[in-house]
Amino acid sequence: MSTVASPEELYCHNVLRPGNTNCAGCGMSIGLRWLDEALDGEKPTMVIPACCGIVTAGAFPTTAYGVPTAASTFASAAAVASGVSAVYALNGEPDVVVCWTGDGGTYDIGVATLSAAAERNDDILYICYDNEIYGNTGGQRSSATPELAVTSTTTKGKSERKKDMMAIMAGHRIPYAATLSVAHREDFLRKIRTARKTSGFRFLLTLSPCPTGWKSDPEESVDLIRHAVRSGLFPLYEIFDGIRYRLNERPDGTPVEEYVTRQRRYTKVPTDAAPLKSYIEDQWRYLDAMAKAFPMEGA
Template identity: 40%
Template sequence: MADIPDEEFILKTTSACAGCSASLILRYVTKAAGKDTVLVVPACCTSVIQGKYPNTAMNIPVYNVAFASAAAVASGMSEAFRAVGKKTNVIAFAGDGGTVDIGIQALSGALERGTDFLYICYDNEAYSNTGMQRSGATPLGAKTTTTPLGKRDYKKDLDAIVQAHNPVYMATACSAYPVDLFNKVKKALSIPGPKFMHILAPCPPGWRYPSEKTIDVGKLAVQSGMWVLYEREEGKLSITGASKAAMKKRVPISEYLALQGRFKTATKEDIAVLEEHVEMNLKKLEREVQGIC
C-alpha cells in the first residue's frame, strides 16, 4: 500500500451505500490514473455515488451518458484528445448491466476500432441502481427482485467475449485486493490501445450481507475460485495475486455463498453445479497458462 499515492480524487462526500465496494474501486482506479483523467459514466450506481449537481464527490471531470453509450462516447472523446495531442486518460466506468447487457454493442465497436481507452466493468452481478434486478452477470442460484427463487441461467462469460476482440491488455481484479487492482490500472494506462478490466464489486444491500463484510466477501470470492485474478498481455495469460494460491488449494464455495442472503434459495444441486463450473474454469485457465490448448 505504501506505493499508492495519498492524493484523493474520490472525496468523502459520496452518496454510496455503507460498505460499497464500487466506491472503493473508484478510489483506487483514480489514484492509479491521476489528475489528467476523464471518467465516462453511463446510468449506474456511480451516477449516484458522485452526488447531485452542483455538488459532487468527484475531484476529476465526469461525463454522464446514456446507458448504452459509454464505450461509444469514450471512443469519440479519446479520438478528440489524441487529435489535439493530449494524452488524457479516458476511462469508461460502467456496471455489469451497462456492459454485459445494455452496452455490449458499443463496447464491441470501440474494441474493434482499436480505441485508445480503458473500459472498466465493475460487476456487482445485478442491476443494483434500479432495485437489484437480475442481469446477464447474475450467477446461477442468486436471488434478485426478478429471480425471487434464484436465477436459473448461467452468468454470461463477458471476458471470453472481450478476449475475442484481442485487446492489447485485459485483466480482472477485486475490490478486496486494492494493490493488485491499482497496479493493473497503472499498467493498463501505460499501454496505447484498447484495454479492458473486469472488477468484482460485492454489494451489501444487493447481495444481502452486513456492510462491514465487504472485504471478507470479496476475498472469499477469490479464495473459492468463484472469481479469478488474472491479466492478459498480447494474448498471454498470467494468474495473479491471491488466485495463485486458490489454483492450488481453494476454500469451499459454500463458505463464500453462506455469507450472502442472495443464495438462501440456492439448492444443493445449484451449489454442486457452481462447484463443477469453478473446477472446469480453473482447469481451463491452468491449461492456458501452460500453453496446452
C-alpha cells in the same frame, strides 16, 4: 505544520470525493479510490452511464467526482469515451479516458458499443465494476448474475451461468484485459498501472460487493471478495493481446460455502452449492488450458 488536510487536498483532486451517495460497503468506493491512487496524480476523464456510478456524483450543482465526468446513456458509454479520447488525441493532450460502468451497462445494454470500441482498439481504459445485478433499479438479474443467485427478477434463483465477459473481450484481441479484486490491493494497483502504460483498448473487470443487492453486511464486503478469489469463484488473471494468459492466484481450498452463506441472495442455494462448484471446476479447467497453451512470458 498542520497535519490536517486542506479543503483542496480533501475535495479537489480526488476521483471520488467525500459526500458521495454510495451505500456503506459498496465496492465502487474502494475501486474508485484505488483507481485514483494507481494513476499517481494523473487526473482521468470519466465517462459513466446511468448506473449507480453516476448517481454517486450526487445532486446538481454539487458533484462527488473531482475530475471531468461525462454522463452517458448505457448504449453509448463506450462510444462517448471513444469520442472524448479522439478529441484529446486531436488536440495533442495526453489523457486517460476511463469508462466506468456496471455489469448491466457492460454485459448487456452497452455491449454493442463496447464491442465496437474494442474492435477499433480505441484508446480507452474500460473498467466494469461488476455487482452482478442492476443495482440502481432494484437489483434485477443481468447476464453477469451468477447461477442460483436470487434477484428481484429471479426469485427462485437464477438458472443460467454467469456470462464469460473476459473471454468475449479476449476474442476482440485487445492489448490488455484483467480481473481485479478489492481484497488484493497491490495486485489491483499493479493492474491499473499496467493498463495505464498500455495504449489501445484495455478492459478491467472487478467483482464489486453490493451489500444492498447481495443482502450482506457492509463490513464483510472485502472479506467476501477475498473468499470469492480463494474459492476459485472469481479468478484473478490477465490476458495479453487476447491470447496470452497469466494466472495470478490459484484457489486455496476455501469452500465456496464460506462465500455464499454470508449473502442472503443465496438463501435458496442447496446446502452443497454443487452448481457453483462445477462452475468453478469448469472455469479453472478452461483457464489452466489457456495458460498452458498460451502462457504469458514471465508468468
